[in-house]
Every structure is written in structure tokens, then in C-alpha cells.
Amino acid sequence: MNNPTILVIGGTGMLGAPVAQQLKADGFTVRLLARNPEKARKMLGEGYEIISGEVADAKALRAALTGVDGVHISLKGGPTAADYERMDHLATRNIAQAARETGVGRVTLLSAYAVSAEKADTPESRSKFRGETALKASGVPFTIFRATWFMESLPLFVQGKSLSLIGDQIHSLHWVAASDYARMVSNSYQTDETLNKELYIFGPEAYTMGDAMKIYAEHAGVKVTLLSTQMLAVLGALTFNTEWKGMATLMKHYEKWGEDGSPDEANRLLGTPKITLKEWCQKKRR
Template sequence: MKQQILIIGGTGMLGAPVTRRLCAEGNAVRILTRTPDAARKKFGAEYEIVAGDVQDRNSLAQAMQGCQGVHISLNDRAIPDLERRGVENIVQVAPRAGVQRITYLSGASVKQENCWYAGTATKFAAEQAIRASGIPYTIFKATFFMDALPRFVRGTRASVIGNQSKPWHWVAANDYAQMVARAYAEQKAVDQDVYVLGPQAFTLEQALKTYCALVQPNATVSRLPLWLADLMARAFGQKELANALPFFRYTEKVGENADAAAVNALGAPTTTLEQWCQRIGNE
């Protein structure tokens, strides 16, 4: 069944593949964004783009009109609590707008005992708000995405920040997007948490070495201690690095909270890291 679906966070690294997949399957996709001009340049006239902000309930209400589904893909490490507040606004507005399904991107390590980290606390609270809303939902609890690997490379250096010894089942964003589309098309995994785990487990260093070997062979993988990364962020005013450091402190201690062999109604991602790298290298 084709639907009108509002995508909140539809222009980002993980939201854009979902946006394109839902549209490719014949759904009417509407993108809510604070930067509509940039979104139009990115997606073109095929997509309906509306200006709005998750902190503004009026703009949310207008954007949701006529939508059967709302997909939420938010992440702001600089202001983690913005995501919680945004989701709470969404679930307040959605019932009055007639929304029949909410899908939400959370994380594979999100559980109460890990809420000492602000990013996990905000996603945990967002999950709770969605479950309490009474609207049928699917929460996608995803591991590390392969699509983030290029962000670890600067010039000829690929940095592993901190002691990242825990393995993660890296997943391709396109596989995740297919799972979201299937949830809407087949009305599956309703009122469920779905773990999104790729077929292979690698540490960050192992994944980066594979990526660099196949995509950026001039880059060398090296380790950067957290204390030195913190010093660099302060000395050179690197806000992006400073905002990322709490996450790397977190992933030193916390791993996936899921069984990669568990079966879910939406199917398991199948793209291997090598396959993804080969595709990226050919683009």
C-alpha cells in the first residue's frame, strides 16, 4: 500500500537513503527540513519539501497533514537533548494529524543502564515517548553504519580515536533503508524494536583498514588517544571533534546490545563491508 510519509531528518547521511527508497517504492514522500533550499538542490523536484523545525509544533502539525506515516532520523551530538524534545513534540502532534505509523532510528546500545551517556539518554527517552504515544511504531536499533567510515579519514590519515576494541556488525545505510520501506509496505514489525546489524563484526580499526585498502589506499590508519584528541580539539578549536569525543568515550565501554543471529520480520541486512567498499570505490 502506497502512503504519504513525512521524513524528519530526511536530508542526512542516514535519512537520505530512507527518503530515496520510500520514494522509489511509490510512496509520496514529504521532507521536513530547516534548510529547504539546500534540500531542493539535493533531491530535486520529485520530492515535496517543507520548511519546519521539530521544536515548533505548529510547523510539525502543518507538515503532518495528510501523512499516514512519520519517519524520524535525528542526531545532534552538539545538543543531544534536542532529539528527545523533538520526538516528544512529534508524538504530541501526530495523533491529531491522523498519523497511523511512526518509525524511528535509535541505536543498538540504547538501554537504561547506558543512559550515563547523553546521546543514549536522549534516544532512550525518545523511545519511551514513542511507545507511550499509542501510535503503532517500529524502532530501528542500529549498529555502526559503513557510510560513516569516510568521516574518519582526513587527507592521508584515518584515525581511530580511543581504545575502540569492541566489534560492531557494520551495516550499509541502503540495507537499513530497505528495512524501513518494508515496514511500511508490508505493515510488518508493528510495535516492535528491530535490531539493524550487518552480516560481519569488525572493530573500528579493522573496518577502517578494509575501507582504506579498497577505497582510499593512500590513507594510513593510526590510533589517536582520547587525551590527545581532546587536546587537539581544544588547541585548534575543532568543534566537530570536540562534539564527537563523548561518543568515543562511550564506545570504549559499551558495545552492541543484540544478537546478530536474531531473526526479525523485516529481514537481515546482507551487504558485506567489502561489497559496500567496492560499490563506493566504483562511484
């Protein structure tokens, strides 16, 4: 029998690439739907089936889904409300429906914590909630990964020599390394116990965003600077900077909502994440 084939959509992304690599390392045949096959090949190397196309192209999506056992969705929307809706909701809905029609065995989706009807108070969280809801309604077996903040996000807040802490981020967060998460996603394809579940992916230690940034800043040789969400929103409006406006709204959501759910079931079924923030920083420096 051939190895199961898993399609990764978003396999060139910060969080999709480690999943594609882990699945391949674990013996799956990995197919990618890539807008830029050359970029995918350069980034991931040989040994992947690559279908050229974008997720809104129904024909390319069907071709990518044909003959696969599972599909992992790791797309990113934003920063406008329309783009969150296009990627986090509509793309997820379309993939799930097409997966159901082509007889795909399961869909796994990277979502986030604080995604629920009660907490759908920003374009991102609303679209993610709608995407999760559409996946569940599609009838295809699913696993939703409600992940906390990834350690890989920390460098994204660096500009020059400064690391911006945006907003009053009071909540303790279990920062997780993408490689731990990728191993958990791959393991999820090796058991049926994960089907039709939302699993919370939390790392081994909790730090507020400010404390995590201090640790990363020390390793990266940068300084943490504070910026309120109001100030970023005003700067974004004055300079017509959609990214900044979107970031201000996103960080307001995380000022308000801390982690919800428990990682116990994910850890029991998929293995506990082990990499600490300090270990991750040291590895990154090497």
C-alpha cells in the same frame, strides 16, 4: 486509493536521504520537512512533497504531519549535551505527540544500539534513551530501529590522508550499509508486524572498528592513525573545539559498550542486509 504518504524528517541527512529515496522507489508518496527546500530538491530531485520548516516550529510540524500515514525520524543532535537533548529527545517527543494528535498511523525512529537505562551514560545515549521512552509513551504506534555503525560513517573519520581510530574500540560490530537499512525501513511500512517493537539492524559481517577502518583505508588510499579518547578530549579542551570534545565522549561510550540485542526479528520481518564492507568500498570507488 492513493499511495500511503510517509513524512521523512531529516530526509537530507546521510541516513535519512536513502530512506526517502527507497520509500519513493517503493511507491510511497514521500513528504519531507526541510529547513532548506532548495537543498532538498537539489539533493533528492523531483517527485517529493516538500514542506519548508524546522522541527521546533510547531506550526510547520503540524502542516507536515497533516494527512500523512507515517513519519520517519532521522535527526541528529550534538555535539553539546544541550543539542543532543534538543534533537534526540525533545524533537522526537514533540513529533510523537503531534503525530498522535493528528492521527498519524505510525512513527519510525532511527536510534542506535547501547541505548537503554543502564547504558545512558553520555549526553547522546541519555537523550536517545529519553527520545525512545517519549515515543513509546506518546501512544502512537512505533518502530524503533536500533542500528549498529553504518559503513557511511567511515569516511567521516578521514582528515587529509589519515583515518582516525579514536579510542580502544575492542568490540566486533556488524557494519551495515545505509541502502540495506533504507530497504528495511521501507519494508517496515508494508507490515503491521513491526509495530511497537525495537528492531536491531546489523549488517552481514562483524569487524572491530580498527579492522573495518583498515579495509576502508586500503580502498580510500589513506592510513589509519590511532588517537586515544583522552588525548582527543584534552585537544578539544585546549582548543575550545566542541566537536572534538563531543567526539571523545561519544567514542568513550562505544569503547565501553558493544552491540546488544539480536537482529533476528528485524531480518525475518524486513529482509537480511546483504552488502559486505568490501562490496560497499568497491561500489564507493566506482
